[in-house]
Amino acid sequence: MSRHIALIAGSSQQSSQSAKVAHWLAASLQRQSCETSVIELGQQTLPLWPEADSKGVWPEISATLRSADALVVISPEWHGMASPALKNLFMYAGRAELAHKPALLVGVSGGQGGSYPLAELRASSYKNCRVCYLPEHLIVRNVEQVMNPGEPASEDDQRIRARADWAMGLLLDYTNALAPLHERHRSPPADWMNGM
Structure with missing residues (x-):
């Protein structure tokens, strides 16, 4: 069964x-027979x-998120924090778009960082929208040197590409497992619409 995965590029920069x-x-997801939509917050400014x-x-x-079966949430690390554009998107997004859908967090860093934004997003962005972050995540470090067009440029590039392909497969397994939950639980009783 083909799945639709929405990827959110969380940088507010136009070319990021x-x-x-x-x-x-x-x-990578298209090679696994998925339909994809990329939301670039630098191009689609909220x-x-x-x-x-x-x-x-x-x-x-909203329409793209509603139609997606799962998400990949990509956050640059800016001074150890998730990007404001991405945090802003989670103020807009609610249960109708994201409730009980699996999401893979991906950190992006120009150096050796990238983990702090993922911890920040895990701690606060799921509460009202009820997105389900996978226990795994991906961090793309030294991003300027990896995942560029063409063959892998280094051993590090080869390793992150292989890890990313594995992570996309894992996301698809979670997507298939959680598929029935979004429809069943996106509209709980009114008294419990927001988290505790």
Whole structure:
């Protein structure tokens, strides 16, 4: 069964390493017979929540997220934190888009970092939307040197590509296992719509 995976490139920069990684991962998923959509927050800029979305970007992003069976959430590390654009997206996204859908977190770093944004997103971004982060994650370190077009440039590049392919397969296993839960639990009783 073909699955639709939405990949969110969480950088607000128009041409970002996060977007490069998102497109590389999308190609990996396509090789596994998946349909993919890449949401680049540097291209589809959401106003800071709760401002009105006068450009109409949110309805398009919402429709993509609603149609997705699973997510890949890619966050650059900016001063040890998740990007503001990505945190803002989670203010917009709710149960209708994300409840009980599996999501793989991917950190992106120009150096040896990348883990702090993942911890931050695990701690706070799931509460109201109920996205289900996998216990595994992926960190793409020294991102400028890896996942570029063509053959692997180094042993590190080869290793992260193999790890990424494995992580995409794991995400698909979770996607198949959790598929029935989104429909069944995205609309709980009104008293329990928000987390405790």
